[in-house]
Amino acid sequence: MTALPITLPEAETQQRTTGAHWVVRTLEELGVHRIFGYPGGAIMPVYDALVGSKLEHILVRHEQAASFAADAQARLSGKAGVCLATSGPGATNLLTGIANAYMDSVPMVVLTGQVPTGLMGTDAFQEVDVFGMSLPVVKHSIIVREPEEIPARIREAFAIAESGRPGPVLVDLPKDTLQAEVGQPYPPQSLPAAKPSPASSSEIDAATALLACAKRPVFYMGGGIGLGGAVEAARDFMARTGIPAVSTLKAMGCAHPDAKNYLGMLGMHGTRAANMAVQDSDLLICCGARFDDRATGKPDSFAPDARIIHMDLDAAEIGKLRNVDAGIAGDLADALARLDPGYLDIDPWRQVCSQRKTEFAFRYDDAPGSGIFAPALLKQLSEAAGDDFIAACDVGQHQMWVAQHCRFSRPEHHLTSAGLGAMGYGLPAGIGAAMERPDAQVITVTGDGSIMMNIQELATARRYSVPVKILLLDNSSLGLVRQWQEYFFDQNFSEIDLYDNPDFAEVARSFGVEAFTIHSRAEVPAAIDRLLSATGPILAHCLIDPRENVWPLVPPGKSNADMMED
Amino acid sequence: MSHTLNIRIADREGALVRLIGLVERRGYEICAMDKSAGDAGIADITMQIAPRGGERRIDVLMRQVARLFDVHAIRQGMPAHIAAGTARPGGFQCRHPQ
Numbered sequence A: 001m002t003a004l005p006i007t008l009p010e011a012e013t014q015q016r017t018t019g020a021h022w023v024v025r026t027l028e029e030l031g032v033h034r035i036f037g038y039p040g041g042a043i044m045p046v047y048d049a050l051v052g053s054k055l056e057h058i059l060v061r062h063e064q065a066a067s068f069a070a071d072a073q074a075r076l077s078g079k080a081g082v083c084l085a086t087s088g089p090g091a092t093n094l095l096t097g098i099a100n101a102y103m104d105s106v107p108m109v110v111l112t113g114q115v116p117t118g119l120m121g122t123d124a125f126q127e128v129d130v131f132g133m134s135l136p137v138v139k140h141s142i143i144v145r146e147p148e149e150i151p152a153r154i155r156e157a158f159a160i161a162e163s164g165r166p167g168p169v170l171v172d173l174p175k176d177t178l179q180a181e182v183g184q185p186y187p188p189q190s191l192p193a194a195k196p197s198p199a200s201s202s203e204i205d206a207a208t209a210l211l212a213c214a215k216r217p218v219f220y221m222g223g224g225i226g227l228g229g230a231v232e233a234a235r236d237f238m239a240r241t242g243i244p245a246v247s248t249l250k251a252m253g254c255a256h257p258d259a260k261n262y263l264g265m266l267g268m269h270g271t272r273a274a275n276m277a278v279q280d281s282d283l284l285i286c287c288g289a290r291f292d293d294r295a296t297g298k299p300d301s302f303a304p305d306a307r308i309i310h311m312d313l314d315a316a317e318i319g320k321l322r323n324v325d326a327g328i329a330g331d332l333a334d335a336l337a338r339l340d341p342g343y344l345d346i347d348p349w350r351q352v353c354s355q356r357k358t359e360f361a362f363r364y365d366d367a368p369g370s371g372i373f374a375p376a377l378l379k380q381l382s383e384a385a386g387d388d389f390i391a392a393c394d395v396g397q398h399q400m401w402v403a404q405h406c407r408f409s410r411p412e413h414h415l416t417s418a419g420l421g422a423m424g425y426g427l428p429a430g431i432g433a434a435m436e437r438p439d440a441q442v443i444t445v446t447g448d449g450s451i452m453m454n455i456q457e458l459a460t461a462r463r464y465s466v467p468v469k470i471l472l473l474d475n476s477s478l479g480l481v482r483q484w485q486e487y488f489f490d491q492n493f494s495e496i497d498l499y500d501n502p503d504f505a506e507v508a509r510s511f512g513v514e515a516f517t518i519h520s521r522a523e524v525p526a527a528i529d530r531l532l533s534a535t536g537p538i539l540a541h542c543l544i545d546p547r548e549n550v551w552p553l554v555p556p557g558k559s560n561a562d563m564m565e566d
Numbered sequence B: 001m002s003h004t005l006n007i008r009i010a011d012r013e014g015a016l017v018r019l020i021g022l023v024e025r026r027g028y029e030i031c032a033m034d035k036s037a038g039d040a041g042i043a044d045i046t047m048q049i050a051p052r053g054g055e056r057r058i059d060v061l062m063r064q065v066a067r068l069f070d071v072h073a074i075r076q077g078m079p080a081h082i083a084a085g086t087a088r089p090g091g092f093q094c095r096h097p098q
């Protein structure tokens, strides 16, 4: 980080080595190049040590954004993202991002300042028990009470965050630990983390036997495939076996969008072809997915006739929500490669599935009027941007439209708050992604509700000239909630009307971010051009019809067989 | 139906509360519990637990406990000193044994 050009009185040159210096040194040693944070009292020693370090510190404007940006960076790099905040309110502001990383198994190391150890437990100024508050949403957490332990504990945090099933690890750093002088030489680096262990042969054999006699198998892909480096193995498995495949929201991009026998997303807003295949299947090969209720609908009517093979790196997932006929715990790439049933006599089944895929494909040509039809806009945008574009979504109808109508070549290119469903993710995640992949087209797709949850981050985008493109689909309402009120609450519309939104283009410009507004379908092609050719940051504000809904839809509590259509 | 779990943990800050929190959050009531700290920062925990509300799979809970970093080992069953009713001081009994 470079110091801001503020002239200070000749400071005494820092000769002491403190715990805070070791925090910075350990991060450097571990190959961290960028951290997202916000300073404050208890963490100030670390900010002091950052000056002159090799780390690039990104000053966000709300700690939640630091956690989301670090999350996006981690999803793209596969390495733990790092965020940093002070004690008390700084730490509590990080909690949503920690929970988000936990729900989506994202490797993250969260560094929080804490009041000095002597004051811990006394309700000191800006003391909150962030260790206690975050317990349910961390993979692990550590309070470091001895400055000499800092390198070992931070290395441990990275190893835990990145190994096995990834997740967030919190390191709480009391101020006295950070300020104390360390009385030892810096300890040598520890050994690299162990590789995930392979599944046992008996598990693979049991699954292979089930596969060999299946007539209507479906390959159910989850986020674990991308996280476990098993994308190639999954594609190879699909190509080798020709088993019809579906994916969860998090696994979009595991299959190539044009892959044969690939039926798209399953679940609440999944494709008809995917849901019908799963419902009719006699064998479900669940790979790195966890039978989440948004994917399964009513659990006891989900794939009612199917036997289950459940493969997961995390043994604790197997059998959690659905009893399995064969469980495979271990490295997914390895397990998929070893799962080889030979020739499968399932041609009639493949045909049924692909016929439905054609019959129920999304249509874009029947939207009435001349207004902007968001699904078509997203399809055009995705095609213009190319299959390697990266989307950072917020939460709502627009998020589901992205999953339905955009093409992804890799799962990590679809950044979405899947497990937590946290509005406010999109803009900071887009910033984190565009910093990590400055040469990629990174597009934040957001709604008029969601963008207001972290709109202050336009300042961050501007400050660092982040090449993020923001597509704001403005329906003047909390669209997804409105849709549910329309269909499941007797059109009793309650607190979803955002008629008095600010002029978003004006807002963006006041942050120094280029922006424009479009209203009609005819303006879409030029808008896409402008968005994609800008060096960014840029915001395209698109006014869409507030009555537009996401289809198809499985009503809450219903079976995936009961999909509603417009 | 209640179960008895034997869990060996690293006896460090937060390990016990993390363990108890997980068991409670995953839908179990802790009916009785005993902790005995041994040597070298290791402690043995015995818990008698029962699912709250609907039935849950104990093997899933055991794998969720096992993946905690502070947990060294877990098994089902009751160690001798508890079975004999001579739980060491430090244990507690809750008021609603199942």
Ligand SMILES: Cc1ncc(C[n+]2csc(CCOP(=O)(O)OP(=O)(O)O)c2C)c(N)n1
Pocket: A394, A395, A396, A397, A398, A399, A421, A422, A423, A424, A446, A447, A448, A449, A450, A451, A473, A475, A477, A478, A479, A480, A481
């Ligand atoms: C932090 C947070 N608060 C509330 C919700 C509940 N919620 C889900 S979607 C939604 C509406 C989102 O509105 P908008 O961002 O405008 O997107 P749209 O559905 O209109 O596309 C709300 C309120 C949530 N997911 N996250």
